[in-house]
Amino acid sequence: MTYRFDFSWLPLYWPVILKGLLTTVELILVGALCGVALGVACAGVRALGPRWLRPVVAAYVELIRNTPFLIQLFFIFFGLPSLGLQMSELQAANLAMVVNLGAYSSEIIRAGIEATPRGQFEAGASLAMTRFETFRHVVLIPALQRIWPALSSQIVIVMLGSAVVSQIAAEDVTFAANFIQSRTFRAFETYFLSTALYLLLALALRQALRGVGSLLFPRRAAR
């Protein structure tokens, strides 16, 4: 018996796959939007926030970057309830995504901010802008533009990492694959299908991020 591929289950389980896709897309949308926002906030704090807050942010970033996403997810979903913090698996998954991407993107964005020529801060200051106004209007957009490719890759990596949220019964693409597999016993086909779906998602996401980039930074200014 060499293995025979059998995709006859596909029509029956199509809704499950679709739901999984939607969940994964939701995870990445929420994760990317809130995560990058959190990253900007953290990078901002580390650049010009109150001194006491900087080590706090640094600790958060280091902790997240040096522990696996899976463990963060378990901690949030299974661990936090014993502190009275209960949330649904989707909320937990979203939170984990945001927390994770927030830490990574803050490091990337910080690099972009640090690459800002000092003259930009000084020009802002000498035009009577406050530090925050300078950050907001002068520094941020070019900094984001500088690191947009790196940030895009990180978002794709985090999207692929989201596959483990099926571990807490969040019904994403991987969950769909596992679910179908447990009903049809067609392990290979289901994993094959979901791998293809992720590959497509990754390509589409990268394309979308390129689009967002060209909207946010309509001109490719030199450096």
Next chain:
Amino acid sequence: MSLIAITEVKKRFGDVEVLKGINLDVERGEVIAIIGKSGSGKSTLLRCVNGLEMIDDGSIMVAGAQLIPDELHLKALRLKVGMIFQQFNLFPHLSAGRNVMLSQMVVKKTPAAEAEAMARRMLDRVGLSHKFDAFPDQLSGGQQQRVAIARALAMQPMALLCDEITSALDPELVNEVLAVVKELAADGMTLMMVTHEMRFAREVCDRVVFMHQGRVHEIGPPEEVFGSPRTPELQQFLGAQLVA
């Protein structure tokens, strides 16, 4: 009363005392050239007047108000005194027009339409009204520096500080920027400028300040400073200038 009064200002970076007690009063409408060797503290002095560096001792008064280093007072100061840099420091993500509009809208909360009108007037004044929508990287160095001047002017400062604003320019472009500055001077703007353009300093300035080792070493009208330098240091400096 003088517009800018600098009294016994001292500034050190770590162990090095860069300004060793500067005294200088600038009258309203006066045009001051600051010359001196590299490292003599010219930039540091301007940066102190603009509040970009904190002074360690002495006092700086602008239009009667003491320079106090907190964000509120600094903002008030910088509304009175604009600064232009050697490296232009235009905002690369904004068009020339938006560069000029931004601080008006952010700092003074000027409505967009009004800020735009002002930006067009100022760009016109520096001869760049047709470049409103161009981005910095589409402009020559001279044009960029003129946009930077327009941007500072749009805040309607009482005085402008210029730190070697032509040093980063190709020789052909220097003149277009100096022409703009000359006009500003003729219009009565108070100017403090660090410059290496001796001919320009001689023609346009009311007084020339020669800095040496963190001190105002000689000061006077240009014909005096250039014509009959009193100290050997200034003589040597001017001699070197001629050769270069």
Next chain:
Amino acid sequence: MSLIAITEVKKRFGDVEVLKGINLDVERGEVIAIIGKSGSGKSTLLRCVNGLEMIDDGSIMVAGAQLIPDELHLKALRLKVGMIFQQFNLFPHLSAGRNVMLSQMVVKKTPAAEAEAMARRMLDRVGLSHKFDAFPDQLSGGQQQRVAIARALAMQPMALLCDEITSALDPELVNEVLAVVKELAADGMTLMMVTHEMRFAREVCDRVVFMHQGRVHEIGPPEEVFGSPRTPELQQFLGAQLVA
């Protein structure tokens, strides 16, 4: 027979024809200066002679051998013709001495001791014997360029190609490199050099080639080319040079 014979050489990048049929014979021991506006194809010509760019048409013969673009023939060519670049291109991870030794040992399989002796001789020739163990980032630009010359000389080439070897140097350092080149010329080395140093070209070179729009526009001894330029293009080029 000439050492380097360039016949009807054409080279295009994409749609743009950069060399439009170059003819030039360089005799053994001759020193040739190539001048011309930016973009006229000077670098491209030198790079073709060194096999760094493939020619599209025509032929290049060095010491009687045709330039054929495969690794073996290129290697043989480059053993005859060395090249020095504007950006020095020293190997940053090796000391000056090792920079000079490396290619001898790798390409010619010279034993280390012999290669080292040669490296010391060549560094001595460019006046840098005391910098044998210094790393490139510990050397001034002029010193780096002299190490690059020593490195090329250590391969004992029949000719040296120099592409604006002083353009990346601060003015004070230009002379030390030119002095070395002058000595090479006096010692009978065949040289083809792209340069903007007109005075140097006039003093040292046997013939001057003026390139214009991918062609050899004028050629002749320096007194002729500089003294009585025949074409308006060369006149204009020389005029601009004087002003700058």
Next chain:
Amino acid sequence: KAPEARADALQDVTARGTIRIAVPQDFPPFGSVGTDMTPMGYDIDVAKLIASKMGVKVELVPVTSANRIPYLQTNKVDLVISSLGKNAEREKVIDFSDAYAPFFNGVFAPSGVAVAKPEDLVGKTVGVTRGAIEDLELTKIAPTDAVIKRYEDNNGTISAFLSGQVQVVATGNVVAAAILERNPPKRPELKFLIKNSPCFIGLNKEQPALLAKVNAIIAAAKADGSLNAIAQKWLSADLPKDL
């Protein structure tokens, strides 16, 4: 290794001198770990019993409910002794021995939760282990607006129940009992039975020799009381007569 060659897996096992058996490590009392992380439990003891009767060494492979059948299908194990229930779907892909342990699937919840029959699950969140019998059965009988959360393995299901992420779990009665024994914050109590689904040993299709051997060992163990001893040890009860 061509799959045909394993027409007689028994021969392979004897030749190898080792039998590879998939057992749970997250499903007390059938399988869990001790403080030294070694597997222990009803299924583990049965696995050891079978190996010793066959005269071979045993290699225990810890699996989850979700992946135990793929393990068998891909020949990573010879037998699955992992509280495996029988149903028609599964019988299409693997074979089953005679039953070796009693098992009742039920719906459990803390005393405060009012559930007495499948219809009462409306609006409730039920945790279940994906791919287990109770998952398949519950999916059939639960009302459409009951929310079923399917966890990767029993660890997940049990953790979800104990951390309050689900109010209700569907699992075996003995599992619930084993949870109770550890005095957890949330005490599961039986609300209603889903199915009496005793456990079977799973093996690949068309292995008549191995199947016969396993069945013979089970029958002998039932007869000589050694299986009953295992039941006493882990379930604190005698084997039901009809097993």
Next chain:
Amino acid sequence: MMTFTVWDILRNLLLAARWTVLLSLVSFLGGGLLGLALLFLRIGKRRAGRLFVQGYVELFQGTPLLMQLFLAFFGLGLFGIDVPAWLAAGLALILWTAAFLVEIWRGCVESVTRGQWEASASLGMGYVQQMRYVILPQAVRVAIPPTVGFSVQVVKGTALTSIIGFVELSKAGTVVTNATFQPFTVYGLVALIYFALCWPLSKSSQILERKFNVAHRHH
């Protein structure tokens, strides 16, 4: 009924962490060797080789490691290839690691300026000699910080092998949680152990980066 003390929990987690370390080492060494081989294809002259590596990178960077593990474990098994968990885990991690390392290293090779290629060519060196004596020695220096930085991702990546039943640190965490009902403590400890493994790596990568950047500024 046995009870777990905190020491029992920690001891078991630490024992399981040995697997995490071992898996990390295997994937890093294996991935490094494979990555190096792929690097030569990627920057080589042959178009087919370049395209192959590009496709490889696209595939392994574009799909979740989780899926790669599943497929290595169950997928190959279906074709009658018996893949034990440790092999599947090692294989998937090695392939995945190599896909990232080859891209990191390619960037480093390309950061060596064109002038270095040209200077060495004009001294008569062949491709292999250029690589061996001029390009790689420079690329290696640039490559060290990002490579060390990536090793953190590898250590964390081993957590996913728990899904194919590998009892490394994460799996031990879930199993122990189930035997103790103390998720907060257990996952907290698991996170701390990971942190203790990864943080020195991240930190040293940052320090190396700073060191090399300073070295670069001298030029």
